[in-house]
Amino acid sequence: MLDRAANLLQCDYQLALTPTAIKPRFSFYLRGRGFFYGVGILVELRLGLIFSTTGSYAALGQSALAGALGAIESLQRNDAISIRPMIADPGGDMAEYERLTREMLESGVRHIVGAITSWSRKEMIPLLELHGGLLWYPCPYEGFECNDHVVYLGASPNHHVVPVTDWIAAQGMRRVFLVGSNYVWGWETLRLARDCLMAQGIDVVGERHVPLGADTPDHVLDEIWDQNADCVIDSLIGPSNTSFLQGLAARSKTDRPAVQVASFNQSEADLAEIGSAANGLLSAGSFFEENADDLLCEAARRHAPNGRVSSFFATSFAAVEMINAAVQRAGTDAPAAVFQAALETPVTTVMGTMPIDPVMRHAMLTPRLAIARNGSFEIVHCTEAPVAADPYMTSQTARLPRSTPVPQRKLRVVR
Amino acid sequence: MTRMPVHNFSGQTALVLHRSPEIGQRIKDRCDRLGVKAKVCKDTIEEDTARNADTLILDIDTADDSMLPWPRAEAPMPLVGLIGSESPGRLAWALAQEVDAFIPVSGLGNLFSAMVIAHEVFAKKLERRTREIQLVRRSHGRLDVIRAVLALMEGGRDEALALKQLRTMAMVEQISLEDAATRLLAERRMAGGRAI
Numbered sequence: 327m328l329d330r331a332a333n334l335l336q337c338d339y340q341l342a343l344t345p346t347a348i349k350p351r352f353s354f355y356l357r358g359r360g361f362f363y364g365v366g367i368l369v370e371l372r373l374g375l376i377f378s379t380t381g382s383y384a385a386l387g388q389s390a391l392a393g394a395l396g397a398i399e400s401l402q403r404n405d406a407i408s409i410r411p412m413i414a415d416p417g418g419d420m421a422e423y424e425r426l427t428r429e430m431l432e433s434g435v436r437h438i439v440g441a442i443t444s445w446s447r448k449e450m451i452p453l454l455e456l457h458g459g460l461l462w463y464p465c466p467y468e469g470f471e472c473n474d475h476v477v478y479l480g481a482s483p484n485h486h487v488v489p490v491t492d493w494i495a496a497q498g499m500r501r502v503f504l505v506g507s508n509y510v511w512g513w514e515t516l517r518l519a520r521d522c523l524m525a526q527g528i529d530v531v532g533e534r535h536v537p538l539g540a541d542t543p544d545h546v547l548d549e550i551w552d553q554n555a556d557c558v559i560d561s562l563i564g565p566s567n568t569s570f571l572q573g574l575a576a577r578s579k580t581d582r583p584a585v586q587v588a589s590f591n592q593s594e595a596d597l598a599e600i601g602s603a604a605n606g607l608l609s610a611g612s613f614f615e616e617n618a619d620d621l622l623c624e625a626a627r628r629h630a631p632n633g634r635v636s637s638f639f640a641t642s643f644a645a646v647e648m649i650n651a652a653v654q655r656a657g658t659d660a661p662a663a664v665f666q667a668a669l670e671t672p673v674t675t676v677m678g679t680m681p682i683d684p685v686m687r688h689a690m691l692t693p694r695l696a697i698a699r700n701g702s703f704e705i706v707h708c709t710e711a712p713v714a715a716d717p718y719m720t721s722q723t724a725r726l727p728r729s730t731p732v733p734q735r736k737l738r739v740v741r
Numbered sequence: 742m743t744r745m746p747v748h749n750f751s752g753q754t755a756l757v758l759h760r761s762p763e764i765g766q767r768i769k770d771r772c773d774r775l776g777v778k779a780k781v782c783k784d785t786i787e788e789d790t791a792r793n794a795d796t797l798i799l800d801i802d803t804a805d806d807s808m809l810p811w812p813r814a815e816a817p818m819p820l821v822g823l824i825g826s827e828s829p830g831r832l833a834w835a836l837a838q839e840v841d842a843f844i845p846v847s848g849l850g851n852l853f854s855a856m857v858i859a860h861e862v863f864a865k866k867l868e869r870r871t872r873e874i875q876l877v878r879r880s881h882g883r884l885d886v887i888r889a890v891l892a893l894m895e896g897g898r899d900e901a902l903a904l905k906q907l908r909t910m911a912m913v914e915q916i917s918l919e920d921a922a923t924r925l926l927a928e929r930r931m932a933g934g935r936a937i
Contacts, residue, residue: 470853472774472850472853473850474850683774685770685771685773685774686774718749718774718775718776718853719749720749720750720751720774720775720776721751721776722749722751
């Protein structure tokens with residue numbers, strides 16, 4: 327037994343973990359039922375956590391980082407691998423994402439939970455490809471991506487754009503204004519929203535994009551008012567979102583009735599910053615605070631700056647749970663083996679089981695719609711079962727009508 | 742207004758021409774997630790099957806003209822070329838076939854992009870060919886323009902006025918001058934040579 331164990335130790339050591347990542351503690355360990363248990367050794371996984379906890383969307387980064395740290399702390403109490411968090415804060419600066427990701431991967435880190443914006447994720451991907459790393463991405467995004475070095479754990483457009491636009495149609499709203507941050511999240515979610523709304527016969531009466539990190543200018547609010555929009559789809563993030571919602575709420579008090587605002591990613595992470603201006607806002611999400619159990623709420627109280635559970639917090643927490651289970655099962659931190667292990671044995675996370683599609687690398691999620699009231703979200707709609715991600719929106723088969731041939735008329739001389 | 746390229750392939754079919762069953766299966770799985778029903782062929786494709794496919798994804802390392810049931814560069818659907826060895830000879834063959842988009846075999850994660858590009862390039866290629874055919878046809882119609890102008894001059898108009906009238910007819914009907922001339926002559930023949 328000991329000889330066999332020694333061989334396994336050598337094999338796993340060479341194949342998987344960097345020398346500094348293994349700290350022998352005892353003299354033997356066991357392997358059974360295909361699982362590798364670190365009985366006798368302490369296997370330490372260095373886990374990269376790259377979140378902007380400062381900068382224009384710091385609240386989202388802080389919430390996601392807190393979720394990952396909460397999971398690490400929680401797992402340490404159980405039969406888990408030892409996870410050493412390697413924390414980096416790019417401060418919302420794209421160049422910093424590249425630099426920090428490179429440094430982390432060059433130091434031997436092979437798994438990263440991180441990136442908030444798609445812009446930052448796209449900065450990280452070439453480095454992950456170069457170094458063979460794996461990014462566990464815990465945020466909702468706009469779809470149309472499927473990289474072999476990413477596991478997509480956040481909501482795809484069929485989880486957020488489709489339910490929100492269906493809800494808008496069901497409410498009988500007819501004039502929708504689109505406003506988003508001026509980068510790929512805003513561009514693509516609003517393009518998809520436009521397609522979905524137009525397919526339902528709803529007019530899109532305007533579209534404006536605001537630079538990332540900037541306050542939303544008044545003329546955008548003027549246009550919404552001038553266009554008599556009855557709904558605004560809000561794909562803004564950070565201060566653009568806060569200033570927009572507060573500006574819109576201020577006008578609603580002094581002028582006409584409130585315009586319905588719908589978001590694809592508003593969460594509890596920065597709900598308090600918006601204050602009462604968020605009341606009535608509809609948001610899509612794969613998880614809301616209402617869904618959290620005691621374990622998650624306690625972790626949020628301990629780790630999140632605002633003490634709140636959000637979809638960012640919960641998904642990062644779940645990501646670490648999945649990594650822990652997959653590394654244990656694989657007996658290595660080699661990304662391909664860990665990914666395969668995660669596919670083969672979906673674990674029950676704080677968000678439930680989140681099976682991952684082996685081809686598209688996206689998690690199944692339970693789409694929910696919730697309305698903000700007094701600083702919290704109340705869920706108003708939830709699918710009965712988890713829904714597979716459809717990042718390329720293949721289920722949206724609406725096509726433009728084919729052009730019909732123009733009948734030939736008889737020629738006449740025009741005098 | 743800029744036309745949006747096709748970006749939803751749901752319900753379409755694809756043929757995959759690749760010698761490796763493993764790679765063929767990977768492409769088939771990925772097509773499946775894009776809503777595309779793919780059929781994998783190892784070395785050759787049948788004409789009927791090929792002509793009904795919306796996209797052909799082929800391995801340019803091993804494909805040759807005899808595997809494709811159409812003359813070189815006359816594929817009736819968009820072609821996506823899978824790049825393996827990057828040998829200049831194979832790339833030259835693929836370019837001669839007018840393959841519309843390329844991806845490395847190691848980059849199947851970008852199959853969607855390749856399909857969007859292939860369909861757009863193919864659509865523009867068809868438009869360009871249609872324009873070329875029209876230009877050839879119009880150049881052949883110059884004699885009809887002269888005949889139509891002469892016919893219109895029979896009413897006592899001079900050649901400038903006759904040509905102006907023919908142009909106006911073409912403009913109103915939104916057809917070319919040559920088509921207007923051909924149509925005018927045809928209608929005159931039907932009317933027994935009477936002026937209309």
